[in-house]
Amino acid sequence: MEHILVSTFPQKVSSALVAVVPTIIDLCVFLFLPFSPDCEKRCGALDIMFVIDSSESIGYTNFTLEKNFVVNVVSRLGSIAKDPKSQTGARVGVVQYSHEGTFEAIKLDDERIDSLSSFKEAVKRLEWIAGGTWTPSALQFAYNKLIKESRREKAQVFAVVITDGRYDPRDDDKNLGALCGRDVVVNTIGIGDMFDQPEQSETLVSIACNEPQRVQKMRLFSDLVAEEFIDKMEDVLCPDPQVVCPELPCQTDDRNPGSINPLIFRPMEEGVNINFPSTIHSIAQFLNSTRESRDPNMYTQLVATLAFTAEKAKFATGNERQEWMDLFIDTFKMVHSEIVGDPESVLGLC
Numbered sequence: 594m595e596h597i598l599v600s601t602f603p604q605k606v607s608s609a610l611v612a613v614v615p616t617i618i619d620l621c622v623f624l625f626l627p628f629s630p631d632c633e634k635r636c637g638a639l640d641i642m643f644v645i646d647s648s649e650s651i652g653y654t655n656f657t658l659e660k661n662f663v664v665n666v667v668s669r670l671g672s673i674a675k676d677p678k679s680q681t682g683a684r685v686g687v688v689q690y691s692h693e694g695t696f697e698a699i700k701l702d703d704e705r706i707d708s709l710s711s712f713k714e715a716v717k718r719l720e721w722i723a724g725g726t727w728t729p730s731a732l733q734f735a736y737n738k739l740i741k742e743s744r745r746e747k748a749q750v751f752a753v754v755i756t757d758g759r760y761d762p763r764d765d766d767k768n769l770g771a772l773c774g775r776d777v778v779v780n781t782i783g784i785g786d787m788f789d790q791p792e793q794s795e796t797l798v799s800i801a802c803n804e805p806q807r808v809q810k811m812r813l814f815s816d817l818v819a820e821e822f823i824d825k826m827e828d829v830l831c832p833d834p835q836v837v838c839p840e841l842p843c844q845t846d847d848r849n850p851g852s853i854n855p856l857i858f859r860p861m862e863e864g865v866n867i868n869f870p871s872t873i874h875s876i877a878q879f880l881n882s883t884r885e886s887r888d889p890n891m892y893t894q895l896v897a898t899l900a901f902t903a904e905k906a907k908f909a910t911g912n913e914r915q916e917w918m919d920l921f922i923d924t925f926k927m928v929h930s931e932i933v934g935d936p937e938s939v940l941g942l943c
């Protein structure tokens with residue numbers, strides 16, 4: 594593919610950025626076949642371990658909500674790496690815990706789990722244990738038996754722990770920090786009425802390795818599956834996603850017919866570190882002010898915004914998708930008017 598866009602801007606675009614500037618063809622794909630089901634989201638190498646409460650006190654319905662939460666979050670993280678030894682992609686494990694020594698787990702390196710659907714099936718099969726609550730032991734088990742040996746060398750490891758903050762006093766509270774200092778990012782979700790009791794809040798912070806910003810509190814188990822919360826978890830676990838699409842029919846370059854030539858939109862390539870607005874509102878403002886100022890130095894940032902809005906549009910739903918799409922088209926027009934004057938004629942090229 595030629596980089597038609599950048600050819601007239603050699604002095605403005607750093608060589609690292611050239612690699613990520615979408616071509617006109619890429620943009621056509623986004624504009625006219627924007628939500629192709631063949632496109633795939635990739636989060637980089639991630640090992641994620643969910644640690645969920647399966648004690649009697651939470652009840653069957655709440656246990657089911659926890660399982661739905663796990664499946665909903667994992668569905669947002671792109672495809673699961675087929676091969677547990679793969680250097681890329683997500684691998685996901687689950688441990689559910691109850692009284693002493695009762696753990697049931699889906700292992701990170703389970704070869705049978707090679708897709709989202711096999712993962713969902715495995716989660717469905719987890720049965721509510723309904724015993725006591727031995728949270729510290731469960732965390733120790735999660736590290737020693739599920740993470741230590743099976744984590745992949747290059748993967749970022751996350752743990753997501755769900756608890757109501759109470760645990761059996763016979764358990765060893767030293768193990769609340771079992772995941773800490775081991776290069777695991779621990780997110781703790783505390784559910785229930787525990788917040789009136791300071792010692793239970795302390796428990797949550799200990800699990801989250803004394804990083805209070807990694808503690809989420811909610812009153813109801815049903816809040817776990819709220820769209821808003823799933824969005825938040827998606828951002829936490831996959832902050833810098835890539836979107837990869839197979840080549841699509843709008844492609845005019847048929848020198849390699851039939852070959853899969855993935856398009857990758859990624860605003861933050863190595864060596865390019867642009868701090869750009871990232872909310873719908875701030876991007877709209879940025880576009881407005883750039884439109885007025887016509888500052889050529891903004892070109893690089895516009896290109897980054899172009900890639901960013903394309904990615905957001907791809908994975909948003911409903912109204913929000915439309916808003917990102919509109920921003921994307923506005924950005925597209927501005928980038929192109931910089932180069933060829935008339936944005937409508939560029940759209941005509943598609």
Ligand SMILES: *[C@@H]1O[C@H](CO)[C@@H](O)[C@H](O)[C@H]1NC(C)=O
Nearest residue numbers: 650651652655812813814815
């Ligand atoms: C489920 O959790 C809610 C809080 O979200 C709690 O009020 C309810 O009692 C729990 N259900 C059972 C059966 O314990």
Ligand SMILES: *[C@@H]1O[C@H](CO)[C@@H](O)[C@H](O)[C@H]1NC(C)=O
Nearest residue numbers: 874875876877878879880881
């Ligand atoms: C940008 O400009 C448009 C048109 O002038 C206006 O309707 C919109 O409110 C502005 N948006 C922001 C965020 O300033």
